[in-house]
């Protein structure tokens with residue numbers, strides 16, 4: 001886990017983020033496998049979008065957190081080639097941009113829907129390929145740009161074109177928190193953090209360390225080419241969900257499979273199954289589903305998906321809600337069903353090492 005830099009304000013720990021299970025799940029999946037292509041977070045102001053994205057970077061080893069400022073130029077983002085040097089017979093000099101700085105970490109793009117399309121195009125290319133290529137007058141330079149792209153938008157302020165939406169790996173639609181107990185738990189935790197950040201962080205240190213270790217193990221597993229195989233049943237499950245959502249093209253299937261594999265790695269499972277596909281389906285499909293097509297009926301669960309439980313806390317810590325159910329222990333569901341909230345994400349007792357098949 002990267003140590004917070006001393007000249008920066010202390011970070012609110014990922015483990016202390018209350019509610020928002022889909023946001024936490026999507027961020028963690030994108031961190032397990034950055035080639036998923038990032039996360040689009042749609043929703044109102046003040047719903048922990050930037051807090052969660054910053055906190056995610058802290059779970060990754062020495063990961064930078066880079067914010068793309070509004071009004072940034074293409075050169076500022078992608079970097080520039082010094083052609084004068086090249087023409088004078090010197091080696092090509094490359095001045096790195098934000099994509100280079102974000103390598104290995106998180107690139108946070110607030111109001112991605114308000115950026116020029118050309119800039120979003122460059123961001124999405126780099127996010128999906130892990131490489132940034134800068135070309136000018138026949139000279140080109142490429143460098144690693146493996147970052148988790150987190151783009152936020154408020155749909156009331158403008159839409160993102162479907163072509164660009166489709167290229168964002170996962171999406172989450174946040175709503176304002178209407179549950180009074182949950183609001184109180186969030187406010188109480190935040191006030192405690194602001195009153196004494198060091199003590200607050202110390203209280204969550206063990207849970208944070210467990211999350212960071214679990215993330216590191218999952219990241220290592222998805223990089224191993226032979227790990228986490230998928231069967232035809234998995235491809236079929238993904239395809240069936242994509243057909244039901246009436247998505248365009250095949251990108252949804254590919255992202256869904258990649259996300260399912262990341263979820264299996266996070267769970268410590270030995271192979272990808274249709275259950276993993278179901279658990280991440282809505283994150284891959286919500287922004288690709290054809291307008292007017294309803295999502296599959298949610299499966300009633302205990303507790304119901306409409307009332308997702310709070311993340312686990314030590315008794316009495318931060319006034320948070322009750323411990324959550326162990327969703328991982330639930331029986332498989334039929335294909336075509338979707339369960340959005342996967343709160344056992346933050347169950348620190350979950351395995352950090354793969355289970356035996």
Ligand SMILES: Nc1ncnc2c1ncn2[C@@H]1O[C@H](COP(=O)(O)OP(=O)(O)OP(=O)(O)O)[C@@H](O)[C@H]1O
Nearest residue numbers: 017018019020045046047048049050051052186190
């Ligand atoms: N679910 C939550 N858990 C913990 N803190 C939360 C939660 N929701 C909101 N907050 C707190 O509310 C404040 C606002 O959150 P944050 O700045 O992350 O919102 P945002 O969604 O990025 O807003 P904006 O779109 O305006 O940038 C922060 O102090 C954050 O800690």
